Amino acid sequence: EVQLVESGGGLVQPGGSLRLSCEASGFTFSSYWMHWVRQVPGKGLVWVSRIHSYGTSTDYADSVKGRFTISRDNAQSTMYLQMNSLRAEDTAVYYCARGNNYIEQWGQGTLVTVSS
Amino acid sequence: DIVMTQSPDSLAVSLGERATINCKSSQSVLYSSNDKNYLAWYQQKPGQPPKLLIYWASTRASGVPDRFSGSGSGTDFTLTITSLQAEDVAVYYCQQYYDPPHTFGQGTNVEIK
Numbered sequence: 601e602v603q604l605v606e607s608g609g610g611l612v613q614p615g616g617s618l619r620l621s622c623e624a625s626g627f628t629f630s631s632y633w634m635h636w637v638r639q640v641p642g643k644g645l646v647w648v649s650r651i652h653s654y655g656t657s658t659d660y661a662d663s664v665k666g667r668f669t670i671s672r673d674n675a676q677s678t679m680y681l682q683m684n685s686l687r688a689e690d691t692a693v694y695y696c697a698r699g700n701n702y703i704e705q706w707g708q709g710t711l712v713t714v715s716s
Numbered sequence: 717d718i719v720m721t722q723s724p725d726s727l728a729v730s731l732g733e734r735a736t737i738n739c740k741s742s743q744s745v746l747y748s749s750n751d752k753n754y755l756a757w758y759q760q761k762p763g764q765p766p767k768l769l770i771y772w773a774s775t776r777a778s779g780v781p782d783r784f785s786g787s788g789s790g791t792d793f794t795l796t797i798t799s800l801q802a803e804d805v806a807v808y809y810c811q812q813y814y815d816p817p818h819t820f821g822q823g824t825n826v827e828i829k
Contacts, residue, residue, distance in 0.1 A: 635818075645758075645766065645809055645820040659816035662717070695765055701813050702756035704777075706765035 602626040602705050604696045609710030612686055620681040620710060622696030629677040630654070633700050636670065636681050638692035639709070648694070651679065664690075686714045718742050718812050722821035728829040735797040737824045739810035744790045747814065754814035757786055757795045760823075761806045769808075770795065802828060 608620040622634070636648040649660045649670040658670050669682040679696060693709040719742040729735045745754045753773035758766040768777045770786035773793055783798045797804055805828060810821040 644823045645760075645811075647811070647816075647818045647820060650816065650818070661817045699813075701754065702768060702771040702811070703758070703766075703813075704768055706767070708765055 602698070604698060604705060604707035606694060606696045606707045606710035609694065609712045611713045611715065613716050614686060614688060614714055616686050616714070617682070617684045618686065618712060620683065620694055620696075620712070622679040622681075622707060624677045624679070624696075624698070627698070629672075630674040632698050634670075634672060634679045635697040635699060635703060636679075637695045637697055637703070637706075638690075638712075639695065640692045646692070649681065653700075683712070686712075688714050690714050717817055718745065718815055718819050720810055720812055720819050720821040722808075722810060722824050724824060725822065726825040726827070728827045729797075729800045730829045731802065732799050733829075735800050735804070735826055737795045737808055737810075737826075739788075739793040739795070739821050741791045741793075741812055745812045745814035746790050753789050753793070754812055755786075755788070755793050756811045756813060757784075758809045758811065759804075759806045760809065766809065797826070800826070800828070 603625045605623045612618050635650040651658050651670045655672050667685045672679045691714045695709045696707040697703040698705040721740045723738045755773040757770040760766040774786045785796050787794050807823045
């Protein structure tokens, strides 16, 4: 069974940093692009970033470019999102997702709250 | 960035009736070299992550009931639920994966009338 489990969310002050993790199981992790998508509770989905199966290529939404860094460790079947210079508008549930084109599978999400 | 616009924002449909959701992209998401539309539809129920319904604009994902269908090409796409069931109450999103950032539509809330 494919599983994506996010962790690392929590409360952080504006300007602070947080690192999210996504642990994958049930499939060959190194064969898939992986994504982060976020959602403010009660609002729509916003694509954040993606990383190539070998980690050789990354893309970001303009709203996070220069502040967030996506990475992966294929040996550990884990993807990360390093979030720096956090702002109130980064408050959201962050979903880890798998997909070489469309997103096939989603995690349950982890909540990040940026507030003083 | 490609902007995805869904219509309507919300709709209420009687059980057993048809629901139609539209999605328009600000530029074509049809890749000419393989004749594929890089457009997916997702369903999100309250308190759950999204679930893939349709990819390549018209291919149903595994396990998705055949009352769900996708159509369209280029910049205009439609998700149709032919006979709405109670369990179809959800928010539906389109997404283009033609070009990063892989933008989503704003969502369409489907309710029972």
